[in-house]
Amino acid sequence: MPVSATALAHTNPALVQTIQIELGDRSYPIMIGSGVLQSPSSWSGLPRAATAVVVSNLTVAPLYLAAVKDALAPHYARVLEVVLPDGEAHKDWHSLNTVFDHLLAQACDRRTVLFALGGGVIGDLTGFAAACYMRGVPFVQVPTTLLAQVDSSVGGKTAVNHPLGKNMIGAFHQPVRVLCDLDVLRTLPDREFSAGLAEVIKYGPIADAEFLDWIEAQLPALMAREPQALLHAVRRSCEIKAWVVGQDERESGLRAILNFGHTFGHAIEAGLGYGEWLHGEAVGCGMVLAAELSHRLGLMPAAFVTRLRGLVERAGLPVRAPDLGVQRYLEWMRVDKKAEGGEIRFVVIEALGRAGLRSAPDALVGEVLAAHTG
């Protein structure tokens, strides 16, 4: 049953803030706040089409799919849904084809607008489906996890995993809008919330030393999911991401710094099998390893490793790397997308708030792993 605009208008506009991603004719707003999903303005002014398709998963759909479909009903003649299984293990060809099968079986044309309602897996997969369906249709990100709100839903990186590597098959395809409703974070399990904090923490060392101080001071408020703390964390994370993506949309340089902790992290995820650790957990531990590498390359003092490790641990994230063996770590990291000519390139911290790309001898990587494994 469609809900009228009046019935939905109980949001507090003072709490909704908008950040613009500046990418010329691909620019778009990120709307952040409480009640975003229930605000009629979140859903107006989107590309006109006969059909909207909401892609979600079995965990999120029971919570928010009906409300989103109701909100879309006034704007589209048909509002369809595709509900996929939950989890990183399903971010694959098979799920992607499930989406395509639905779109074609329902004769969706190339104006069709897709809506990604879920976490990073749904966002990345739906975005890639939108990039490829009839060579590109518009899509809207409706991230329901902290991780997706502060990282994966912003910036247009879309992908699916391949058995030989994470996010190996994908596209740069910007959404037309990102809707970050802080209220939905209330239903997020603690483990998922902590995983999102890993990406929030990331922005401090790579771009904003003051933000790192703020996160350390406000971690209890964040863990308690206090609205004002969440708003600042999500907004500042999105601001930094918007600034980086605006300068380097297709990761020819600067953008790679957003991958701090991800080179080690991807190896952990792939090495254990996707879904064993959450992406954010692997990134949390990966940041500790990357901090250690920054230290051993002579860039940062040992105290930085201790500080970051403490913060990651307090955020409820693992800080000991699984014992895959150094060789397997190196093998997985050599298929990292930043690698060139077989040489792994790590995002390292050069000073608090500034990151860069460096390679490192295998032996040094082995020492880094030895210091934080098991």
Place this chain on the structure above:
Amino acid sequence: MPVSATALAHTNPALVQTIQIELGDRSYPIMIGSGVLQSPSSWSGLPRAATAVVVSNLTVAPLYLAAVKDALAPHYARVLEVVLPDGEAHKDWHSLNTVFDHLLAQACDRRTVLFALGGGVIGDLTGFAAACYMRGVPFVQVPTTLLAQVDSSVGGKTAVNHPLGKNMIGAFHQPVRVLCDLDVLRTLPDREFSAGLAEVIKYGPIADAEFLDWIEAQLPALMAREPQALLHAVRRSCEIKAWVVGQDERESGLRAILNFGHTFGHAIEAGLGYGEWLHGEAVGCGMVLAAELSHRLGLMPAAFVTRLRGLVERAGLPVRAPDLGVQRYLEWMRVDKKAEGGEIRFVVIEALGRAGLRSAPDALVGEVLAAHTG
């Protein structure tokens, strides 16, 4: 065994002509002529990388793969190959994944350059693989069929087929260079050559009435594959395509005119099962149907239908549509990418050398089919 530049330098530079596709930082040259594959300049100045991967098929590889790999050897530390089965039926997910599996198993990084050595199927599929592998790597088109040289290799449309529709999953991804060697057309079977002529003929009615006159006059020379006739046909076709693509890279308007004959044609291909008719055969017959529709919409005289039908027939192409039944034609055409809100949009000829998009009542489409079926 790598062949030295000196040994390869037996081409006649006077016969190699270059057309530039103007797309800002995605601009690229089309090199057309005899001996293009053997000219060292064809292979120099491409993006630098450790690895080149030539994607070809079981028909083309025995003829030209060794020569292309030799030509690439001086420029890349590794020159790998992926050889797929031949035919439109293999332009699918499975073949695409075969390419990805090879690239990842060989640890190809995101600078890797792909080379599409083959016809339209190899070009479209390799281009889409390049669009998606690690979110985009550069690729070079080396079209070995007339159809690919005059149409599919130019303009950056890449795709694979889905069981429910042709080219439904794809991307706009421009090649960094197109190498059209007219010599390779000598080994093309007559049926494939005729299929290519369909796309050459297409450019006349949609954009250049004089070119249509020229094709009619020179058809015997073209069918005899005389070098000067081929050079003009390929060059003029590429010029027209370059002009259209330069104005409308992502088919928001004008570019759709390149689909003259393709709406009916795709329905024929899909309805019969991919590979039963060659794409160019379906386009040839589809142009006759689209000409008939243009006539019945009051845009063109009956003499135009007769003229185009005669030319298509003389080019060795079918002019009678298979009897799929009007309903099945309509169903397939409704999933055409140009359709919007369930309304099929046909490319019609408004005047010789000028095309436009129109919809038509189902009954009229039925009359068009009835006039040319069986």
